[in-house]
Amino acid sequence: MKTLLKTAILSSALALGAGFAGPAAAQDDSIYIPNLSYRTGPFAATGTPLMNGQRDYITLLNERDGGLNGVKLVYDECETGYNTEKGVECYEKTKANAVVTQPWSTGITLQVLPKSNVDEIPILAPGYGFSPMADGKVFQWAYNPPSSYWDGASMILNNLSDGNLDNLKGKKIALLHLDHPFGKEPIPLLEALAAKHGFTFLPIPVGLTEMQNQSAQWLQIRRERPDFVVMWGWGAMNAGAITEAVKTKYPMDQFVGVWWSGHDGDLKLVGEAGKGYRSISWSVPNSESPLMQDIKKHVVDAGKSLINQGEGEFDSVFYQRGLMISAILVEGIKEAQEQFDVRAPSPEQLRWGLENINLDEARLKELGAEGMLVPFKTSCADHTGHGGGWMLQWDGAKFVKASDLLMPDRTEIEPLEAAKAKEYADANAPWPINEECSM
Template sequence: MKHSTKLAAAAALGTMLGTAVMAQELYTPNMAYRTGPFAATGIPLMNGQADYMTLLNERDGGIGGVMVNFEECETGYSTEKGVECYEKTKERAIVTQPWSTGITLQVLPKANVDEIPILASGYGFSPMADGKVFQWAFNVPAGYWDGADMIIQYLEEQGSLDGKKIAFLHLDHPFGKEPLPILEMHAEAKGFELLPIPVGLKEMQNQSAQWLQIRRERPDYVIMWGWGAMNAGAITEAVKTKFPMENMLGVWWAGHDADLKLVGEDGKGYKSISWSFPNPDAPAMKDLQEKVIDAGLSQTNAEEMKGVFYGRGLVMSMILAEAIKNAQENFDTAQITPQQLRWGLENIDLTEERISELGMDGMVPPFSTSCSNHTGHSGAWMLEWDGEKFVKASDLLTANVEGYADVIASSAADYAEANAPWPVNEDCAAE
């Protein structure tokens, strides 16, 4: 990949002048949650994200000759603390990574004013797919509505859903309610009964009431939209109540290796849709081992590195790094602005060839973005727990976005109207 003249000059200057130029940095803070009820799932993700940026710093001298400052601001997954982190970091940040649908919803209106792109990889408010309306927000490579659609597609492949009953076990939180519009749309169209079963934040580890309802209702399938301690609690209860694990499926945040290892063989057959997949043989993993792990620059461990969530963290930072590189090359500057990064995020083109160039073969499906498409809709694989680890249980599934494009457009328009005056990108033509 050829770099522009200015990028090459920036890298050379960095070598010659050292500290003077090294004072420059790409400040990409991350709203981490290594503490609190979601820490068990947050830690491997944060480790993967941080390690990828450390790799770029150690191996490549940063991105475009400028080092990355991937400082973490601890939120404990608290919306209030997340907003505090946003206010604390926004002055220097070129991106905001909220790490919670609740925090994303609070930061969304602020991003228009501050003109800082929100990168919510695989989470956040699903209508953010409409880049014309949500010009500063991105939920690449796939959104929750994509996930819900692909889960229903997968279930349909197993047989008609007409007359079936599907329990929707979900965290009683903005995140847990996100897929409801798409699940309700499919229930009406395909003739199945959707049974929402909320799990309160204080009930995550004791779901006896919810599983009593599931035993009583005897659904054909359970779709779990869980996070943190809720997932381990649900999986444990499912095993205890002898629910057939092959009929239980989760969103990508409900496919954490450590949760399934609690039940081991008893969890065999449990499935989770996922837009990432760990590949221990990928060249990037070898570089990480040499430049980051062996050098003592990581908080991870050998077991965690094999898991889905650590690999997903790597993918998330790779996507951000790719957007930064895009912006640097387009604007012919290494020290990009938040506004320039927005362009970079709107012009991602991660082909299989490019993913291979980055040494991350098979770790994420190809996808691209545009000014109107801020999600990418990458597709995902259905993963299945084999008693010891997650394995692929399907070919790549792709969401039928056309089937709910009207829902995206109307929901985005409703949000803009409810939050008027809401600036939109009038220069962006819908694709």
């Protein structure tokens, strides 16, 4: 079996919303990988390119390679509209045959998380979800590689402080965030770092009904005059914030977003006026890479993609990040195939595969994706990998890489991570802990 596992990049001629009648994971001729997507609602503009990327990576493997080691990958979507209640319904509809679940919302992830120990289906939430899921001893079925939200907040502050958070003493940092579990994720870490390093932390929530009209929030920003605004936004909120920042003449080089606040379409609304805005990112688009050329040949030009070519989606950050997200999943499946000498791994076998991913630079090059994803490695105890990220900066027309690889300060994060993981386990007792997990 190992000799069959020389390459991997995915594909599948899939039917969107196919009634969730995917094949059982135990069958050897296919692997069912549902996605709890959102192509409708206020987050559709950002969700759609990500889902298109995930879909096209699967399609590539099926069309170019005949699947993964001869096994068809069946990609399916259940539309949630980013609604937590609908997301839980989609999870219940798809779980019977699924080898994995991809919640695509921190709120949905938090609802599914307590079910993970009962249903024993891995939760894959690349770059989102509950940050303490990094602790594989406590969250045995949940994975959020290659970097967590707390990693992202740490990297942003490290960049703003030139590598020494004590340089932020006396400064004021505003967190413009969606008033939703996703937007609240960095708050515990930022509060702890503010107290330790002497900067003022100012959270400014944006309600779901305020995303397109943030006049009150930006009036507060003008009044408070923070040294930096960090945005933890999503969907229509990002476009609203960037438009308001330009209108109020907030210095764009002092405005930094998390990786979900770095959508090309939002910046194109303001064009040159958005020049200088930055977003931390664990992926970098490279349309000339071998992977992207294969995607173009076998998927896009072959008429098997849903992307909007006229709007430059192929070259965008989010579309290519979607490809990398499916690449992470496929790598876990490949590892499980190899370890257990099976064609279609079970959810339990995929759990092992996801905690034995080693997407180093050599492997990324082999996949044709060199430089497109931060190298990272997971383990039994580390379900994130903490690969770091780069700053992307808007140059007036597109995002370009604007930093060397940045790494989170894990000494600052790990104590809080452990405390919050324990707090979660205690609150949901009895909660199983994998004491055999040492590294």
